[in-house]
Amino acid sequence: MKLNKLKIGKTETSGNLLLAPMADVTNLAFRLLCRQNGADLTYTEMISADALLNENRKSILKGLSSPEDRPFGVQLVGSSPEKLREAALFIEDEYKPELIDVNMGCPAKRIIGTGCGSALLNSQKLVYEIISELTGVLKTPVTAKIRILRSEEKTLEIARLIEEAGASALTVHGRRAEQMYSENSDLTAIRAVKQELSIPVIANGDIRDEESAEAALDFTGCDGLMIGRAAMGNPFIFRRIRHYLETGERLELDRQVRQLEDFENYIALLEKYDLQTSTNLRMHAHWFTKGLHGSRQIREKINNLKDGKAMIELIKDFSREKY
Incomplete structure (x- = not known):
């Protein structure tokens, strides 16, 4: 059996299949649907720290949850340590999520153009400041999601800094920001991060079916898998992968x-x-x-x-x- 438990901070799940935070996709209804199909942990759409502090109604709605949506994480995007801290404190008090995640991997131009998402990876100092600012004031465990960099050593440096700053887990998407979603996810780079850190590492990128899920877990040795685009319109993918990892058999379906x-x-x-x-x-x-x-x-x-x-x-x- 390859479906192991996952422990992040005080939160322990019965399995290690996670739904990725996706803009305009992972609203509460979709998260619940994925959870009904076997997702062990879900994340909200990324929420802009600036928009949240400006009391943007759409941003506030993104953090909406329910008792059935547990455990869940809220993902924040921003570039100011102070604003991220203020927004995270609001989220902790208002939504009481099990985890608060910092988006350091989004490659969209509108996001990196404001210095957020994967643009943060250009400044090791800022990465460390953001994570340490949050872990210094929050009771809620802090996680981060990154993309790999062109240099493996720079990727490992960023990963080490995130752990040193107090993060409880790290998700690694195996593509560089400039690749967007083209070419293959680099499992070798993800494995290198896993071998470097002591906190849980989640593999992300190209987890699209039973075989790719098994291959990613086996090759990287990661603690969990995060599924993104393959779940869009297809929440059943969690049930298929869970069944396959537990039994070695594929689910027949119409x-x-x-x-x-x-x-x-x-x-x-x-x-x-x-x-x-x-x-x-x-x-x-x-x-x-x-x-x-x-x-x-x-x-x-x-x-x-x-x-x-x-x-x-x-x-x-x-x-x-x-x-």
């Missing part, structure tokens, strides 16, 4: 039925937590219909709809026509 059920559950959760107006439903519908029979025609018609239930009926009608 993709058409399973994705429709997941999308229906997602719509119901959005309604339950009043998140419809703050979610790009069409974008999520496109992800949930990816790979289905006639998905191109379905997506074209979905673009004319705004209501989730109407989208579900459209997919059902199309399926009935096909079969």
Whole structure:
């Protein structure tokens, strides 16, 4: 069995499969759906420290949780140690997450253009200041998520500084920022970080199915796996990987039925937590219909709809026509 427990600070999970923080994706409804499918720990979308301190309603909504959404982490993005500290203290008091994560890996131009995300990796001093500022005042364990650098030694230097500053865990995405999501994730670089640190290290990047999950765990020796883009519209991936790691067998499934059920559950959760107006439903519908029979025609018609239930009926009608 390769599905080990994961302990970060005082939080211990029954497994080591994590949902990555993703902008416009990991709202409360989607996190709950992934958790129902076997995710052991989930993270919110990244929340801008500046926006949160300016009482931006959308940013405040991103931290929304529920008793079923435990344990969960809130990810913060920013470049000012002082503002990040103030925002983290607010999050600790308001949302009471099990973990507070600092985004040091986002490669998006709009993020690095403000000196945030992976741009932070250009300054070892700032990386250390940010983590130590948070760990010095928070009761909540602090984690960080980084991308690798061109030089392995510089990646290891950053990783060591994050640990020395008091972080309780580190997630490493095995691509450089300039690669965005192209080329393959570098498992060798992730393994080097794991071998260097004593805190838990989570592998991220190209965890897309059962075999890639097993290979990443075996090769890197990491304490857990973080799944990102492969979960978009496909929360069932957690159940598939968990089953495979525990039994060595693949789950047989009807993709058409399973994705429709997941999308229906997602719509119901959005309604339950009043998140419809703050979610790009069409974008999520496109992800949930990816790979289905006639998905191109379905997506074209979905673009004319705004209501989730109407989208579900459209997919059902199309399926009935096909079969």
